[in-house]
Amino acid sequence: MREFAYARPASLADAAAAFAAGGEAAFIAGGHTLLPAMKSRLRMPDTLIDLSALSGLGGVTREGDRLWIGALTTHAAVAADATVHAALPGLARLALQIGDPQVRNRGTLGGVLANNDPAADYPAAALALDATIETDRGAHAADDYFQGMFTTALADGEIVTRVGFRIAARAAYAKFRHPASRYALVGVFVAQHDDGVRVAVTGAGAGVFRWAEAEAALAGEFSAAAVKGLVLDAADLNSDIHAGAEYRAHLAGVMLAQAVGEA
Numbered sequence: 001m002r003e004f005a006y007a008r009p010a011s012l013a014d015a016a017a018a019f020a021a022g023g024e025a026a027f028i029a030g031g032h033t034l035l036p037a038m039k040s041r042l043r044m045p046d047t048l049i050d051l052s053a054l055s056g057l058g059g060v061t062r063e064g065d066r067l068w069i070g071a072l073t074t075h076a077a078v079a080a081d082a083t084v085h086a087a088l089p090g091l092a093r094l095a096l097q098i099g100d101p102q103v104r105n106r107g108t109l110g111g112v113l114a115n116n117d118p119a120a121d122y123p124a125a126a127l128a129l130d131a132t133i134e135t136d137r138g139a140h141a142a143d144d145y146f147q148g149m150f151t152t153a154l155a156d157g158e159i160v161t162r163v164g165f166r167i168a169a170r171a172a173y174a175k176f177r178h179p180a181s182r183y184a185l186v187g188v189f190v191a192q193h194d195d196g197v198r199v200a201v202t203g204a205g206a207g208v209f210r211w212a213e214a215e216a217a218l219a220g221e222f223s224a225a226a227v228k229g230l231v232l233d234a235a236d237l238n239s240d241i242h243a244g245a246e247y248r249a250h251l252a253g254v255m256l257a258q259a260v261g262e263a
């Protein structure tokens with residue numbers, strides 16, 4: 001591995017200053033994406049800025065119609081949190097399905113959303129639950145935040161601080177997981193809000209996206225029967241060694257029906 005400097009700032013301002021100090025800097029949270037990327041030399045930062053000493057970036061609070069989760073909260077902590085279970089049990093179950101125990105005990109919500117892997121799970125929840133992604137510089141609505149493969153609305157050096165998920169009347173996630181990594185071959189998150197239904201799909205395309213036909217069908221009647229036979233258009237979906245586009249298109253319909261049933 002290439003040599004790099006290491007900083008562990010105690011405040012957001014110090015973290016931003018360390019990032020701006022020059023060279024190629026990278027924030028590190030759980031390290032479960034960044035460290036493999038460094039080992040394979042896909043990322044070669046000069047300075048690692050460890051976010052783990054920052055206060056106020058962990059924990060779960062319920063404020064009005066939103067459930068706020070700190071960026072440094074691990075997947076295991078979300079899966080076990082009583083407030084998450086009470087407000088959004090589907091989100092707790094999603095966290096429990098991420099990776100394996102090692103990944104869940106180190107990986108963080110903020111790391112997943114900053115990275116925006118096209119097969120990651122939380123982006124589907126953030127989009128379906130109309131999340132607000134708060135940062136050290138402001139806030140992003142989920143509808144504007146996800147901008148395709150590994151691309152988000154975050155500016156260079158912007159730090160995710162917490163995420164506010166809108167609490168839905170009913171919400172659930174179903175994924176068909178890759179048997180080795182547990183990433184989603186296809187994952188579908190459904191949420192029934194007071195003002196309509198939101199459905200988000202991960203794993204199937206270049207990035208997470210909303211499924212308008214499924215939302216319209218479920219707005220009429222929120223039941224698995226209402227979406228029976230619905231498949232995605234395969235035209236823009238991923239084809240790789242794990243699954244073809246048509247297979248993913250069909251799988252999305254199966255995951256949709258499962259998620260609705262669970263919700």
Ligand SMILES: Cc1cc2nc3c(=O)[nH]c(=O)nc-3n(C[C@H](O)[C@H](O)[C@H](O)COP(=O)(O)OP(=O)(O)OC[C@H]3O[C@@H](n4cnc5c(N)ncnc54)[C@H](O)[C@@H]3O)c2cc1C
Pocket residue numbers: 026027028029030031032033034035036051071072097098099100103106107108109110111112114115117119120121122158159160161181182183184
């Ligand atoms: C074997 C394995 C299996 C996995 N399976 C799954 C799975 O099933 N589902 C799934 O969704 N994910 C899966 N992951 C990914 C895992 O969830 C990671 O934890 C996650 O992608 C990154 O979070 P992290 O905290 O580890 O971030 P890091 O690796 O520390 O950082 C990732 C990126 O985000 C940036 N970053 C981190 N935190 C912030 C922040 N607060 N603000 C701004 N930028 C930030 C970093 O600079 C870096 O670019 C898997 C990973 C592994 C290694």
